Amino acid sequence: MTAAAAPPLLEAHRLSFHRQDEPVFAPLDFRLHAGELALVEGDNGSGKTTLLRLLAGLLHVSEGRLLWRGAPWQREACAGEILFLGHQLGQKLELSPRENLAFAAGLHGRRDGITLDGVLDEAGLAGYGDEPVRRLSAGQKKRAALARLLLQPAALWLLDEPYANLDRHGIALVNRLLERHVAGGGAVLVSSHGAVGFHGGEPQRIRMHA
């Protein structure tokens, strides 16, 4: 099967979302195939976060069409195939990273041959696995959230500002995860202000206008 024959993972035609009847961003057209990475670019307030939440299924499409594997987007069809990581990290502050990950695995499932210890090690949280998330630094909290990328099976990652709060090693970690995911046939949509040091080919760019 060639990439051209398979329908794109995600396809948007004149996609827009309205809040109080006002479009949040100008209509968008894009296609995202398996094994592709797309950068969502735009100024503050241009609707990057809204777009990611819309694609994740948290919001209703106001106008235009959204296709998932060539068929109209439906919650049931892509449940468990999308991993959304927003500004709010979804980490319970009273629980440790390990407990948070165990809960995520219980809810979303986990990849084969993955252990929580392995995930914590790779996310750079070795030794912090049993501390309450409340006591971790902002960067470590972010790493605890990013650890879900290693744990959960998903075809499409929707990452909102994944580099925020991270140090140099954290940024390298995100880039490594992105490259591995794309090389493994996954697709990623990343919103970011900063430059992305992505080495898996020239990323597609989705330009947003308010």
Added chain:
Amino acid sequence: MASWIPLWLHKLGSPPTFYRFAGALRPWAMGLALLLGAIGLYGGLVLAPPDYQQGDAYRIIFIHVPSAWMSMFVYAVMGVSGFIALVWRMKLAEVVAMESAPIGAAFTFITLVTGSLWGKPMWGTWWTWDARLTSELVLLFLYLGVIGLYHAFEDRRQGARAASFLAIIGVINVPIVHYSVTWWNTLHQGSTVNIFGHSKMAWDMLWPLLLMTLATKAYYVASLCRRARTDILALEGGKDWVRRIAEDEATP
């Protein structure tokens, strides 16, 4: 089957059409409400004979009973349009549901006030925990809850959907409350009040009552038209057709 009905409804569902339609309908409905209300009140307060048991005090029914009917009728309208708003996400249904709520709450409030004014001479008390009264009070709380929830949201359309959901829960709740209070009263041996049990109503009293019922319905339509028009203008503020109306009104 008449296929023009859905088409007509569909056209009416578009805000500009409804805005024009409601604008045309409103003066007629208001005129009808005033006319019927004047005749009905004259018939009820002047022409109808005093009641052989209650004297003149019964005349409050010409306000009380139509309001009580309207309090439930408006709730039913709110529930149905709320359902349409939730299922088909139709903007006009949201507007109708949310703008009905204050009118219905007003009717419910009038019902409670007139009822207790009437209750003082008849039963010797302003308030009794009878099933009908309690249900009416619960209805008022439901209306207030719907209005409160609607205004708690920043996004008005989202607020309308949430409040519609609450209204639908209320539709199920009111009969349950009525039934449970009836059961409660039998348990507590409460005073059983039977308002119309003693006689069939004389025609002299009935026709003003029916006229008043129609008058309140017409008033509701007129009031809803006015409120809905305002609301639609606010919701569609940025659209071209609203801008054209504003320009028309600016240049006399």
Added chain:
Amino acid sequence: MSGASLPQACAAMLRRDLTLAWRRRGDLAMPVLYAVIVAVLFPFALGPDLALLQRIAAGVVLVTVLLAMLLALDAMFASDIEDGSLEQLVLSPQPLAPMLGMKILAHWLATALPLIVVSPLLAGMLHLPAAAMPALLLALLLATPLLSLLGAVLVALTVGTRRSGMLLALMLLPLCVPVVIFAAGAVAAAQQGLPWLAPVAWLAAALILAVVLAPLACAAALRIALDS
């Protein structure tokens, strides 16, 4: 790849919420404390007349427990909204209704169960006859989950709003009127030596209906309230 099965997900949800409740156990004492304070105030307001206190004991305990539950209800989704876990729950491949059912169960275990445990103490302070105690406990065991379930639907509706506990009380009042009537009716009947199983059976029937329907309604309400 291995997806999570529904029973696994339900167990994970229940375990997480109970762990959280345990880690914040200071908060759990609040509703209980509140109920004790309110119940203690009644004899001071009404005088220590034994016959009067006996008559109102059941009603006071029921209303106090209800108000204490209302106090804790607001927090059901609050922290999940704040830290984004609610989004992750909505996006998970699991059906939302049973997961919310588990959340409601955890919330009931953490807030209502302690209240039920102290309720004999409250009833004793108000001189409720011992004969009516089983009726009170059974009524509470059925009425409190019913209130948690109904309350959860309403809390879900207010999730997207500026927080407002008063609005929640206004919305919950019409729904809890029948619950209070039947629960108090059962205890009153027991106190008068009458058969009291009928109102309890009604409560049980309502609870069964609510267990099935309320999580579905809660899920629908949550989707409405999150969509903006």
